[in-house]
Amino acid sequence: xxxxxxxxxxxxxxxxxxxxxxxxxxxxxxxxxxxxxxxxxxxxxxxxxxxxxxxxxxxxxxxxxxxxxxxxxxxxxxxxxxxxxxxxxxxxxxxxxxxxxxxxxxxxxxxxxxxxxxxxxxxxxxxxxxxxxxxxxxxxxxxxxxxxxxxxxxxxxxxxxxxxxxxxxxxxxxxxxxxxxxxxxxxxxxxxxxxxxxxxxxxxxxxxxxxxxxxxxxxxxxxxxxxxxxxxxxxxxxxxxxxxx
Amino acid sequence: xxxxxxxxxxxxxxxxxxxxxxxxxxxxxxxxxxxxxxxxxxxxxxxxxxxxxxxxxxxxxxxxxxxxxxxxxxxxxxxxxxxxxxxxxxxxxxxxxxxxxxxxxxxxxxxxxxxxxxxxxxxxxxxxxxxxxxxxxxxxxxxxxxxxxxxxxxxxxxxxxxxxxxxxxxxxxxxxxxxxxxxxxxxxxxxxxxxxxxxxxxxxxxxxxxxxxxxxxxxxxxxxxxxxxxxxxxxxxxxxxxxxx
Numbered sequence: 159x160x161x162x163x164x165x166x167x168x169x170x171x172x173x174x175x176x177x178x179x180x181x182x183x184x185x186x187x188x189x190x191x192x193x194x195x196x197x198x199x200x201x202x203x204x205x206x207x208x209x210x211x212x213x214x215x216x217x218x219x220x221x222x223x224x225x226x227x228x229x230x231x232x233x234x235x236x237x238x239x240x241x242x243x244x245x246x247x248x249x250x251x252x253x254x255x256x257x258x259x260x261x262x263x264x265x266x267x268x269x270x271x272x273x274x275x276x277x278x279x280x281x282x283x284x285x286x287x288x289x290x291x292x293x294x295x296x297x298x299x300x301x302x303x304x305x306x307x308x309x310x311x312x313x314x315x316x317x318x319x320x321x322x323x324x325x326x327x328x329x330x331x332x333x334x335x336x337x338x339x340x341x342x343x344x345x346x347x348x349x350x351x352x353x354x355x356x357x358x359x360x361x362x363x364x365x366x367x368x369x370x371x372x373x374x375x376x377x378x379x380x381x382x383x384x385x386x387x388x389x390x391x392x393x394x395x396x397x398x399x400x401x402x403x
Numbered sequence: 404x405x406x407x408x409x410x411x412x413x414x415x416x417x418x419x420x421x422x423x424x425x426x427x428x429x430x431x432x433x434x435x436x437x438x439x440x441x442x443x444x445x446x447x448x449x450x451x452x453x454x455x456x457x458x459x460x461x462x463x464x465x466x467x468x469x470x471x472x473x474x475x476x477x478x479x480x481x482x483x484x485x486x487x488x489x490x491x492x493x494x495x496x497x498x499x500x501x502x503x504x505x506x507x508x509x510x511x512x513x514x515x516x517x518x519x520x521x522x523x524x525x526x527x528x529x530x531x532x533x534x535x536x537x538x539x540x541x542x543x544x545x546x547x548x549x550x551x552x553x554x555x556x557x558x559x560x561x562x563x564x565x566x567x568x569x570x571x572x573x574x575x576x577x578x579x580x581x582x583x584x585x586x587x588x589x590x591x592x593x594x595x596x597x598x599x600x601x602x603x604x605x606x607x608x609x610x611x612x613x614x615x616x617x618x619x620x621x622x623x624x625x626x627x628x629x630x631x632x633x634x635x636x637x638x639x640x641x642x643x644x645x646x647x648x
Binding site for chain 1: 412413414483484487489490491492493494522523524525527529531552597
């Protein structure tokens, strides 16, 4: 059995997220496993670096899978590119160390949240940004972002946390950049809880709009209460950007 | 009556082009005139700088219209932004000289044709590029482009030319640029015939692939025969980029 490392790029709009569920074909993992199993004539299970929610996109989702095949990586990559749907792209494929596992080996992930913050129309990127007009105080957002960085219990920034499971994560960097009409939030950390990137984005937007102070995010962290944090920003602005190993 | 100059940006995918036809609501002009007439409570006719074909996009289509209204440009622009569909955006609106007409006053137009020329997947821009894999000789394309520039009879680069109408146009500049996986063709001229930008793009792609020599485009021009030029590149890669007055 050889072990492979695949990087996928996808538009999440048509899918119920990464993780397969029931007998639906509307998940990325489900579509990929069906295709790999057919191409390689064996049952293939694909492990993603983590779930992406319904509607969330990926610039680089890393996937590992084992298979018994004589195909070269070039041949298999070409077949994937040919048969994957147009909203799922195979960026790269390489053979990996036998112990490599896309989820268990991941060291760090980066998510990008794209906000359209302009009165000008956003026509061509409209499916990939969250439209949030009105003045945004980016300095206040950066101040709040700095206070969120570090090793904390992020229970307040998680939907449906399971008791007994640790919510301690290290958020290594958060950047807030303006690119013309767009405000781009970039989150890098060693792991992200369910909805965490979207709640961080919603909370930073509330700070930017002046509904919260930058200092208040420290209280939110301490309180560990989801209802005290900001709204969950919509899925279609979020991209799993990169996974590092 | 005041005279207005509006710049629109649109994703042409859902539309049968700019120009209204019959009683269909599936044209940009039709949608805009209906909205303006409703907002201003009078029959408004909107003149575009020119037609865009079904499926062609616009980064900046210029439109002029006359109306009797006390609304400021800011108010009218805000109303357009609010009520236009999400795939049609109002970029700017200003009051124009009474003699200004978007089509008759146009001095120069720029079209951009986007080609995706890479084995890497093009996931997020897939609706706005024409996927054309394989090696492309950009130097040959630039050589051909230079031979197309100037004042010529472009009959060979026009679909369904009406006899008696002049097909002489001046193509001022054609550029061929690579931007990572994308090859971008930019055409600037004093006017474009029906399908001209798309046939120019198709012909340059045939030169890039080695199916034609750069020199051969001079014969095509001289022959004035549509069947001798290249294929009509698909609508969804083409953008009316800018109109100058």
